Amino acid sequence: xxxxxLSLLTAYQRKDYxxxxxxxxxxxxxxxxxxxxxxxxxxxxxxxxxxxxxxxxNGKDQLSSELIIHGADKVVMTGASLSxxxxxxxxxxxxxxxxxxxxxxxxxxxxxxxxxxxxRVSSKLGVGCSTDSKKLYMRDGSICSERVVFSGNxxxxxxxxxxxxxxxxxxxxxxxxxxxxxxxGETVRKELPYGTYGSRTVKVDPMLSEGANVExxxxxxxCGRGFKNSADIKLIEELAxxxxxxxxxxxxxxxxxxxxxxxxxxxxxxxxxxKPKLYVxxxxxxxxxxxxxxxxxxxxxxxxxxxxxPIFKVADYGIVGDLYQVLPKLINAIKART
Amino acid sequence: xxxxxxxxxxVDVGEIKVNPSSGKPMxxxxxxxxxxxxxxxxxxxxxxxxKVGGKVTVLTVGTPxxxxxxxELLAMGAxxxxxxxxxxxxxxxxTSTLISKAIQKxxxxxxxxxxxxxxxxxxxxxxxxxxxxxxIPQLTYCYKVTAEPQKLTAERNLGDRLVTSESSYPVLxxxxxxVNQPRLPSLMQILGSAKKPIEVWGTSDIGAxxxxxxxxxxxxxxxxxxxxxxxxxxxLDESVSKLADSLSKEGLLG
Ligand SMILES: Cc1cc2nc3c(=O)[nH]c(=O)nc-3n(C[C@H](O)[C@H](O)[C@H](O)COP(=O)(O)OP(=O)(O)OC[C@H]3O[C@@H](n4cnc5c(N)ncnc54)[C@H](O)[C@@H]3O)c2cc1C
Ligand SMILES: Cc1cc2nc3c(=O)[nH]c(=O)nc-3n(C[C@H](O)[C@H](O)[C@H](O)COP(=O)(O)OP(=O)(O)OC[C@H]3O[C@@H](n4cnc5c(N)ncnc54)[C@H](O)[C@@H]3O)c2cc1C
Numbered sequence: 001x002x003x004x005x006l007s008l009l010t011a012y013q014r015k016d017y018x019x020x021x022x023x024x025x026x027x028x029x030x031x032x033x034x035x036x037x038x039x040x041x042x043x044x045x046x047x048x049x050x051x052x053x054x055x056x057x058n059g060k061d062q063l064s065s066e067l068i069i070h071g072a073d074k075v076v077m078t079g080a081s082l083s084x085x086x087x088x089x090x091x092x093x094x095x096x097x098x099x100x101x102x103x104x105x106x107x108x109x110x111x112x113x114x115x116x117x118x119x120r121v122s123s124k125l126g127v128g129c130s131t132d133s134k135k136l137y138m139r140d141g142s143i144c145s146e147r148v149v150f151s152g153n154x155x156x157x158x159x160x161x162x163x164x165x166x167x168x169x170x171x172x173x174x175x176x177x178x179x180x181x182x183x184x185g186e187t188v189r190k191e192l193p194y195g196t197y198g199s200r201t202v203k204v205d206p207m208l209s210e211g212a213n214v215e216x217x218x219x220x221x222x223c224g225r226g227f228k229n230s231a232d233i234k235l236i237e238e239l240a241x242x243x244x245x246x247x248x249x250x251x252x253x254x255x256x257x258x259x260x261x262x263x264x265x266x267x268x269x270x271x272x273x274x275k276p277k278l279y280v281x282x283x284x285x286x287x288x289x290x291x292x293x294x295x296x297x298x299x300x301x302x303x304x305x306x307x308x309x310p311i312f313k314v315a316d317y318g319i320v321g322d323l324y325q326v327l328p329k330l331i332n333a334i335k336a337r338t
Numbered sequence: 339x340x341x342x343x344x345x346x347x348x349v350d351v352g353e354i355k356v357n358p359s360s361g362k363p364m365x366x367x368x369x370x371x372x373x374x375x376x377x378x379x380x381x382x383x384x385x386x387x388x389k390v391g392g393k394v395t396v397l398t399v400g401t402p403x404x405x406x407x408x409x410e411l412l413a414m415g416a417x418x419x420x421x422x423x424x425x426x427x428x429x430x431x432x433t434s435t436l437i438s439k440a441i442q443k444x445x446x447x448x449x450x451x452x453x454x455x456x457x458x459x460x461x462x463x464x465x466x467x468x469x470x471x472x473x474i475p476q477l478t479y480c481y482k483v484t485a486e487p488q489k490l491t492a493e494r495n496l497g498d499r500l501v502t503s504e505s506s507y508p509v510l511x512x513x514x515x516x517v518n519q520p521r522l523p524s525l526m527q528i529l530g531s532a533k534k535p536i537e538v539w540g541t542s543d544i545g546a547x548x549x550x551x552x553x554x555x556x557x558x559x560x561x562x563x564x565x566x567x568x569x570x571x572x573x574l575d576e577s578v579s580k581l582a583d584s585l586s587k588e589g590l591l592g
Contacts, residue, residue: 086503087466087476087478088469088475088476091470111496111497111498112478112479112495112496112497113496115461115462115463115466116462116465116466116476116478116479116512117466118463119430119461119462119463119464119465119466119467119470120466120467120469120470120476121470122430122431122463122467122552123431123434123466123467123468123469123470123471124470124471126431126552127431127552128429128430128431128551128552128553129430129431129461129463129552129553130553131461131462131463132461144556146559147461148561149458149459149460149558150349150351150354150363150458150558151351151352151457151458151460152561153351153354153356153363153560153561154362154363154558154559154560154561155558155559155560155561156459156555156557156558156559157555157556157557157558157559158553158554158555158556159553159554159555159556160552160553161550161551161552161553161554162431162550162551162552162553195473197474197475197505198474198475198505198506198507198509199475199476199477199503199504199505199506199509200503200504200505201501201502201503202491202502202503202504203501203502204499204500204501204502205499205500205501205502206499206500207495207497207498207499207500219590243590243591244591252515256481256495256514256515256516257516263495263497269460270454270455277590278585278588278590287352288351288352288354289457295561295563299585299588299590300565301581301585307569307571310352312567312569313565313567314563314565315565315566315567315569316565316566316567316568317566317568317569317570317581317584317585318567318568318569318570319569319570319571319574319577319578319581320569320570320571320577321571321574321577325574326574326577326578329574329575329578330578330581330582333578333579333581333582334582334585334591336582337582337583337586337591338591
């Protein structure tokens with residue numbers, strides 16, 4: 001451990017540290033940052049704090065004004081010397097900022113990067129953290145956050161007893177404020193300290209995407225391991241075609257293990273959360289982790305050859321049968337009715 | 339190489355029933371198990387030991403009954419276990435502080451492996467928190483890990499991109515479900531695991547007696563979901579036609 005990072009750590013772990021001057025908003029996803037700013041404005045009024053948005057790394061100058069017109073009082077640009085935005089260094093920067101400016105609440109975008117960052121930041125600050133916060137509000141003077149637990153079977157209400165409260169916020173939880181082009185705010189550049197660590201990024205590859213936007217889909221037809229091989233997925237595409245205006249979804253193993261479909265199709269606790277009007281699950285067992293991603297669907301239809309498959313417990317309509325026999329018949333039946 | 343696997347005993351979320359009157363999840367009497375991906379973490383630790391040598395310690399913060407579950411990981415091939423008794427009020431801050439203090443008491447670790455997230459609370463906080471407390475690098479969401487004596491390389495799924503990272507030791511790694519297929523211990527290994535030591539440490543043994551949580555869970559609300567549960571299981575042609583009729587009536591075929 002370097003001396004610098006050691007002294008940083010001890011400063012944060014001082015028990016008397018209790019910020020209350022600002023709400024900090026940070027996400028590499030600018031749209032999400034603007035959504036969080038809207039909530040930050042609302043809370044900052046209650047907390048009587050200012051809203052500061054953070055931009056980390058090089059070449060972000062043009063993003064600053066957008067953050068201000070969407071609600072930031074101040075934009076701090078830092079970490080210009082960082083070419084590789086790793087959680088280790090970025091969390092040092094955010095800790096230093098929280099300390100220097102007296103943050104009472106930190107809102108971090110709930111991407112995978114954001115979640116690992118928020119956890120590291122809160123450990124270094126010695127405070128609590130609520131990940132994937134669905135609701136954020138003040139109750140009796142404390143910041144409270146609600147998040148889904150037990151794979152969708154419950155919602156925990158978490159009350160912060162430490163400050164700054166650190167939360168991660170998923171996309172689309174809040175609507176951004178309309179752009180107020182007349183809004184004034186200051187933009188400052190700040191060099192903040194960060195440690196040196198033994199890790200480095202060797203290579204970054206784009207994630208293969210087939211452009212499935214399951215989150216906005218009205219009808220989703222999903223496939224699971226009940227399919228014997230990737231070529232058979234055309235069966236489900238035919239069904240989806242007959243249903244008109246469909247999007248293809250899948251369970252985790254289809255995307256993550258077998259790679260028959262790209263991960264933009266992956267639905268569930270660790271994938272995309274969807275709420276179409278119609279969700280058809282074919283050859284999906286219906287484990288809680290899958291259901292966590294589609295339980296808000298309007299109507300759920302299940303096709304599975306095992307009458308005891310848990311998917312039937314969460315389905316409105318189900319057919320017990322071999323999907324290789326059911327799907328062609330269903331496609332014809334639907335075509336006959338439309 | 340000293341390798342620590344962090345493993346959590348969780349309630350089996352697949353078995354949770356909902357209280358029909360309050361709509362809240364009922365947690366009493368639900369079977370407990372080792373969180374699924376922690377077995378992948380243990381498998382990866384054993385693989386690393388097989389390649390570069392060393393010792394694999396399973397570390398759990400939990401209630402005394404977790405000891406039984408930890409034996410499953412010892413049967414897989416971990417060498418020993420440490421169970422830190424969880425205080426009444428524990429949050430991520432408390433749990434991760436206990437884990438990092440226990441690792442310090444062990445004399446440190448070269449490689450710490452956690453799962454990307456637990457199956458019950460699913461916050462994914464503990465790994466990065468432990469790395470933060472120990473001030474060491476964190477390589478999260480690894481679906482491929484290659485350990486060599488001087489450095490570790492990991493392929494990581496960050497959702498919108500795939501990142502290859504490397505690190506010197508000590509390092510903390512979190513793994514995904516896809517990283518490996520956990521081995522099933524043989525009967526001999528299961529019997530043999532009874533002889534492997536599991537030490538039980540109290541919070542005062544590791545100098546963490548009066549930790550205060552940073553959040554309190556004040557309520558767990560139920561999530562209502564009512565479904566029609568109409569299942570057609572007779573003649574296939576009839577079932578299909580009934581389903582198509584139902585979808586048509588719901589106005590979903592347009
Ligand atoms: C922490 C964690 C997070 C996870 N996150 C997710 C997630 O986000 N999304 C997700 O989907 N999973 C997730 N999982 C995995 C999840 O637990 C299940 O393993 C997964 O959903 C199973 O996928 P499946 O239903 O396609 O496969 P299986 O469980 O293997 O089910 C296949 C089904 O197909 C049926 N079948 C077989 N042949 C036929 C046939 N010819 N006709 C009709 N039916 C047939 C079988 O009866 C069976 O029910 C997660 C797990 C963990 C531990
Ligand atoms: C007995 C017990 C009592 C609890 N009481 C409370 C309470 O009163 N109030 C409250 O808010 N919360 C309580 N918790 C929950 C606790 O705060 C979290 O479960 C814990 O901090 C882990 O968070 P998580 O499940 O989100 O793990 P994640 O961060 O998602 O876990 C990721 C990985 O970290 C490791 N890990 C996580 N937890 C442990 C652990 N305990 N031991 C070893 N490795 C671990 C595993 O590798 C795991 O897969 C309790 C937990 C336990 C076990």
